[in-house]
Amino acid sequence: MSDHNDTDDTPDADRDETATSADSESERAVTDEEAQSSPPATNSGEDTAGADEEPTIEGLLDDGDAPAEADSAIDSESDHTTEGEASVDTTDSEVALDTNDGESTPVETGDDLGSDVTVDGEASFEGDEEDILGGLDVKTTEDIEVPDRLVDQVIGQDHARDIVKKAAKQRRHVMMIGSPGTGKSMLAKAMSQLLPKEDLQDVLVYHNPDDGNEPKVRTVPAGKGEQIVDAHKEEARKRNQMRSFLMWIIIAIVIGYALFFAESLLLGILAAGIIYLAFRYGARGSDSMIPNLLVNHSSQQTAPFEDATGAHAGALLGDVRHDPFQSGGMETPSHDRVEAGAIHKANKGVLFLDEINTLDIRSQQKLMTAIQEGEFSITGQSERSSGAMVHTEPVPTDFIMVAAGNLDAMENMHPALRSRIKGYGYEVYMDDTIEDEPEMRRKYARFVAQEVEKDGRLPHFTEEAVEEVILEARRRAGRKGHLTLKLRDLGGLVRVAGDIARAEDKEFTTREDVLQAKRRSRSIEQQLADNYIERRKDYELTVSEGSVVGRVNGLAVMGEDSGIVMPVMAEVTPSQGPGQVIATGKLQEIAEEAVQNVSAIIKKFSDEDISEKDIHIQFVQSYEGVEGDSASVTVATAVISALENVPIEQNIAMTGSLSVRGDVLPVGGVTHKIEAAAKTGLDTVIIPAANEQDVMIEDEYKDQIEIVPVQHLSEVLEVALAGEPEKDSLVDRLKSITGQALERQVGHSGSPSPN
Numbered sequence: 001m002s003d004h005n006d007t008d009d010t011p012d013a014d015r016d017e018t019a020t021s022a023d024s025e026s027e028r029a030v031t032d033e034e035a036q037s038s039p040p041a042t043n044s045g046e047d048t049a050g051a052d053e054e055p056t057i058e059g060l061l062d063d064g065d066a067p068a069e070a071d072s073a074i075d076s077e078s079d080h081t082t083e084g085e086a087s088v089d090t091t092d093s094e095v096a097l098d099t100n101d102g103e104s105t106p107v108e109t110g111d112d113l114g115s116d117v118t119v120d121g122e123a124s125f126e127g128d129e130e131d132i133l134g135g136l137d138v139k140t141t142e143d144i145e146v147p148d149r150l151v152d153q154v155i156g157q158d159h160a161r162d163i164v165k166k167a168a169k170q171r172r173h174v175m176m177i178g179s180p181g182t183g184k185s186m187l188a189k190a191m192s193q194l195l196p197k198e199d200l201q202d203v204l205v206y207h208n209p210d211d212g213n214e215p216k217v218r219t220v221p222a223g224k225g226e227q228i229v230d231a232h233k234e235e236a237r238k239r240n241q242m243r244s245f246l247m248w249i250i251i252a253i254v255i256g257y258a259l260f261f262a263e264s265l266l267l268g269i270l271a272a273g274i275i276y277l278a279f280r281y282g283a284r285g286s287d288s289m290i291p292n293l294l295v296n297h298s299s300q301q302t303a304p305f306e307d308a309t310g311a312h313a314g315a316l317l318g319d320v321r322h323d324p325f326q327s328g329g330m331e332t333p334s335h336d337r338v339e340a341g342a343i344h345k346a347n348k349g350v351l352f353l354d355e356i357n358t359l360d361i362r363s364q365q366k367l368m369t370a371i372q373e374g375e376f377s378i379t380g381q382s383e384r385s386s387g388a389m390v391h392t393e394p395v396p397t398d399f400i401m402v403a404a405g406n407l408d409a410m411e412n413m414h415p416a417l418r419s420r421i422k423g424y425g426y427e428v429y430m431d432d433t434i435e436d437e438p439e440m441r442r443k444y445a446r447f448v449a450q451e452v453e454k455d456g457r458l459p460h461f462t463e464e465a466v467e468e469v470i471l472e473a474r475r476r477a478g479r480k481g482h483l484t485l486k487l488r489d490l491g492g493l494v495r496v497a498g499d500i501a502r503a504e505d506k507e508f509t510t511r512e513d514v515l516q517a518k519r520r521s522r523s524i525e526q527q528l529a530d531n532y533i534e535r536r537k538d539y540e541l542t543v544s545e546g547s548v549v550g551r552v553n554g555l556a557v558m559g560e561d562s563g564i565v566m567p568v569m570a571e572v573t574p575s576q577g578p579g580q581v582i583a584t585g586k587l588q589e590i591a592e593e594a595v596q597n598v599s600a601i602i603k604k605f606s607d608e609d610i611s612e613k614d615i616h617i618q619f620v621q622s623y624e625g626v627e628g629d630s631a632s633v634t635v636a637t638a639v640i641s642a643l644e645n646v647p648i649e650q651n652i653a654m655t656g657s658l659s660v661r662g663d664v665l666p667v668g669g670v671t672h673k674i675e676a677a678a679k680t681g682l683d684t685v686i687i688p689a690a691n692e693q694d695v696m697i698e699d700e701y702k703d704q705i706e707i708v709p710v711q712h713l714s715e716v717l718e719v720a721l722a723g724e725p726e727k728d729s730l731v732d733r734l735k736s737i738t739g740q741a742l743e744r745q746v747g748h749s750g751s752p753s754p755n
Helices: 012-020 022-036 066-082 158-170 184-194 224-260 265-287 313-317 361-373 415-423 438-455 463-477 487-503 511-520 524-538 589-605 632-644 670-680 689-694 713-720 724-743
Strands: 096-098 103-105 173-177 201-206 216-221 292-295 305-307 350-353 400-405 425-429 433-435 482-484 547-549 551-558 562-574 581-584 613-619 647-649 652-654 684-688 706-710
Touching: 158 173, 158 184, 158 425, 173 184, 173 415, 184 305, 184 350, 184 400, 201 224, 216 224, 224 265, 224 292, 313 361, 361 415, 415 425, 438 463, 438 482, 438 487, 463 482, 463 487, 463 511, 482 487, 487 511, 524 551, 524 562, 524 670, 551 632, 551 670, 562 632, 562 670, 581 589, 589 613, 589 632, 613 632, 632 647, 632 652, 632 713, 652 670, 652 713, 670 684, 670 689, 684 689, 684 713, 689 706, 706 713, 713 724
Parallel strands: 173 400, 173 425, 305 350, 350 400, 551 652, 581 613, 652 684, 684 706
Antiparallel strands: 096 103, 201 216, 201 292, 433 482, 547 647, 551 562, 562 613
């Protein structure tokens, strides 16, 4: 008896031979399957209903080779349906054929999975390609055509798309690592559309008469599973009809005998009840012969895509339901309690697991087995459940796994699982930004149209509204000449703007709606930062006028997109022992190291012996702590001011990292920091010269704040310190000490430091 049959393993010679007789065999294929599990005593001489006629399975049930014949029939029909179907082309122009209508449908063409932006079926770039829309000539997003395939809707991520293309062709696993919202799940879905659907299979679970706790499993071509189950149900219905008819005849005879011959009605009723229960009990055994359709792909139009993110062990690996009635004839047959897991439903398709590191170790180990063996048995996941006694034959798990996560996903991921993905597939890092080119700006316009079409309830965007969205994409990139690829967040802005326009019954979403959406869709960090700034004003904690010794308005970032003003104060006191630098404000490791670097500059710069002095540095109200080194310039300026007793202008804020030679190095988040300074009422912001190209503040702040780029600490002091004689003396002394350091152009090749 064949326990697990793969219909793709038929030799080529057998395929040719069986294909010639497929027309005659196809009508028998469904009903022949039933020989595998139906009891011999109950099916003899009965018929099975088919689609157009009622083919019989007489003679097969008493033949010990019946299951093999059923397998042959299914194989021959499978060969008949796949002959002349999709042939996989190993070139870059892979094409799969759909034999439903005899025409070929390209799965992918060419090397580029992306597609050009079209208007009414043709590219329309009549304008200047340097404008915001990249020369796209449209009035609204309604004019922009949205591609049908997901792979053509992907924006950017050229390297990842190329990997997905190769992985789909060669059936390789993929691990995608990157920031949230950069398109990992979209690429996984796109991969499922690139796989051929002709290989899909249905999975059936049959009762095992030899051991009920080890149900038998078999696979058939997609769509055949329903027909087999229907045929079994029809067979069971006919048996039940015959049994019911026989039961009522016997009951009538028994009651008649009791009334007319035994003259005891009570005895007749009791005998009739016993007969009724006996027939019903026997019917349960007959019904248990109906197979369980574990995986059904009859209505699947593309290869399956299963998102198993956050799934518990049973949902991922399959499970067996608990049966409270385990004896006495009331129990549910084991094969009927078997439930498919995501790894079984994804057979011949894609299994997507986001945040792969959150999957428990035992599940990761079992997932490794499913990947390596291509099959995985189903058993009860709860040790206390009666399902733990059930263990099916192996169920096919021939899927492509797409694992995804952030950078921390690799730390907690099972090393052996990652090794299998890397050994049998690809690893790819998702980009956060992409170069701002005309073609990409056109695709961002199409992205807006895609989001509107996907939602289905939003008004289309006008040309000016799309331009504002693209400008916001530039701003969120945080890099000059780039656009953000965190499209989930940008899509949220599109939906909020569309909701605003829809609430006002507008025909189209306008630029004003987008501007209003930018204010409404502020992140929690932005809202907290704004509240933080307002509360500091109420308690007069923000100083924006005059000059103070040892106090500097530093700048920091909350979250990823919200700036705040964080004052830093310094005080120099006599030491009770060896002099030391004491910093408070919940400093993290990088921030503490930055303070040590600043102390090196101070020792080199100061004429005084600080070995007998303590330098106290306080980050005022840094409740969340200080993580990066972007306050290095601020700390150095505050300490130098305290050592030399020279005041600092309080209408100035600053940010920047600092080398031990006094060079000002680039940092991140300068745009948000500058806007925070403007909201606080400050006049001037000092930033690293290397970050000057990254500044993309909102128009409303451009006239409120002056931006001063610097390359060296001496330039910072020259701008920030008050009092001409003292300031000039300090700056000249620092220049004489640093020497040639001022002549170097620092920072243009460096990467931004942590915030």
